[in-house]
Amino acid sequence: MAKINFGGVIEEVMTREEFPLEKAREILKNETIAVIGYGVQGPGQACNLRDNGFNVIVGQRQGKTYEKAVADGWVPGQTLFPIEEAAEKGTIVCMLLSDAAQMQLWPTIKKHLTPGKTLYFSHGFAITWNDRTGVVPPKDIDVIMVAPKGSGRSLRTMFVEGRGLNSSYAVYQDASGHALEKVLAFGIGIGSGYLFETTFIREATSDLTGERGSLMGAIHGLLLAQYEVLRENGHTPSEAFNETCEELTQSLMPLFAAKGMDWMYANCSTTAQRGALDWMGPFHDAIKPVVQKLYASVKCGNEAQISIDSNSKPDYREGLEKELQALRDSEMWQTGAVVRKLRPENN
Numbered sequence: 001m002a003k004i005n006f007g008g009v010i011e012e013v014m015t016r017e018e019f020p021l022e023k024a025r026e027i028l029k030n031e032t033i034a035v036i037g038y039g040v041q042g043p044g045q046a047c048n049l050r051d052n053g054f055n056v057i058v059g060q061r062q063g064k065t066y067e068k069a070v071a072d073g074w075v076p077g078q079t080l081f082p083i084e085e086a087a088e089k090g091t092i093v094c095m096l097l098s099d100a101a102q103m104q105l106w107p108t109i110k111k112h113l114t115p116g117k118t119l120y121f122s123h124g125f126a127i128t129w130n131d132r133t134g135v136v137p138p139k140d141i142d143v144i145m146v147a148p149k150g151s152g153r154s155l156r157t158m159f160v161e162g163r164g165l166n167s168s169y170a171v172y173q174d175a176s177g178h179a180l181e182k183v184l185a186f187g188i189g190i191g192s193g194y195l196f197e198t199t200f201i202r203e204a205t206s207d208l209t210g211e212r213g214s215l216m217g218a219i220h221g222l223l224l225a226q227y228e229v230l231r232e233n234g235h236t237p238s239e240a241f242n243e244t245c246e247e248l249t250q251s252l253m254p255l256f257a258a259k260g261m262d263w264m265y266a267n268c269s270t271t272a273q274r275g276a277l278d279w280m281g282p283f284h285d286a287i288k289p290v291v292q293k294l295y296a297s298v299k300c301g302n303e304a305q306i307s308i309d310s311n312s313k314p315d316y317r318e319g320l321e322k323e324l325q326a327l328r329d330s331e332m333w334q335t336g337a338v339v340r341k342l343r344p345e346n347n
Contacts, residue, residue: 014184014195016164024185025053027178031118033186034059034090036083036109037097038069041122044152045096047072048159048191059086087112092186094120100311102126103133115140116175118182122147124204127172129304143173144183146190147203155191164193172200208298213291223248227332237335245332246339 001012035046036059049056050073058074059081060066066080074080087093087109095102095109103126113119119137121127124145126135137143148155148167155165169187171179187195198206211217223244230240255264265273297303310316327333340346 011196014169014187016188016194019184019188019195021052021188024188027181027185028054028092028189031055031091032057032089033092033094034086035094035096036060036086036090036105037095037101038065038074039096039098041148041152041155042094042096043068043072044148044155044159045094045122045190046074047156049189051159052189052191054189057081057086057089059083059090084108084112090117092118092120092182094122095126096122098311099123099125099133099307100316102135103308103312106133106135110138113138113141118142118144118176118179120186121145121200123207124170124200124202125208125304125307127200128204129301129308132301132305132308137173139173140175141173142176142179142182143171144179144186145170145172145200145203146183146187146192146195147198147207148190148192158193159191164191167192167195168198168203169195170198170200170203204304205295205298208303209291209295212294212298212303218287218290224332231331237331238339241332241335241339245336250343 002015002018003010004013031054033049033054033056035042035049035056038046038058038060042058042060046056046058057079058069060069061083069080070076081089083105090112093109093113097105106126115138119141121143122145124147126133127137127143127145130136146167146169148165150165158165167187167190169183171183174180176182184195227240227244230243231237235243252264252268255267265276268276294303313319
């Protein structure tokens, strides 16, 4: 493990240099990795593992997602199976189904978790709130997690480009005495940039907070508020969108992604620097109580229960599509669709 100074706090991380792919292959050489679910994380992890030389099979129900797996080169009856058959064949059973599907299919999966097998997750939700999900693993198996810090699509894209998406890892249950080396090998196998240690509960609470906060919920709320204020004061849709979203994603995000917020500030006008530094405080003071309230709601299990209740409704997909359609049809994102078409690379 490498000791890295993160802003004055020393953490241990595992890098590819310290844990090379050859070592990962050796540790998992006798394992059959069964990726259960080919939706969000499944394709990226399964394909990366396959391309890195591991023995991988996929378990997926018939339908559009099954056909996607076939299109990606998984062969029915050889490397692509019904979910229960894949769970039976796998020695490492990867629960990459949605949280709702994990709850629904847990009785089917659990009966194939025989002594000596490994149960793998990429999210701590089902285990952290297992009093609500019912996902309680047998005591005679290893339970591990590698959680890529991004979408399955990003994991795959960055792998193909020769880069890596950073991941956290955790061991929940070590029945074999080898769970740690397995989880590190798995993290290297899926193409992680580097691996940092967490626990199932820390991953679950930070992940739900991030999704509802700066990664998705809060950022959209902030963008919409600014867009609305500009429009209410006479600015055109194009101007409001460019000043709110387009400049952020196309110009500024790449700068602070490359070298940090301070570097991005340093490469903006002095007027922008002064205004950003002055208004950072009021925004922080207004938003932090909301984030504290959000974190408390996540930690106590309230957000998990809301998700469980919502995802368990028979008409959940139809309701979700209506909400997403409302976003697509909003003036801001209709304007965004036009702006994207006008980018030079699309002309």
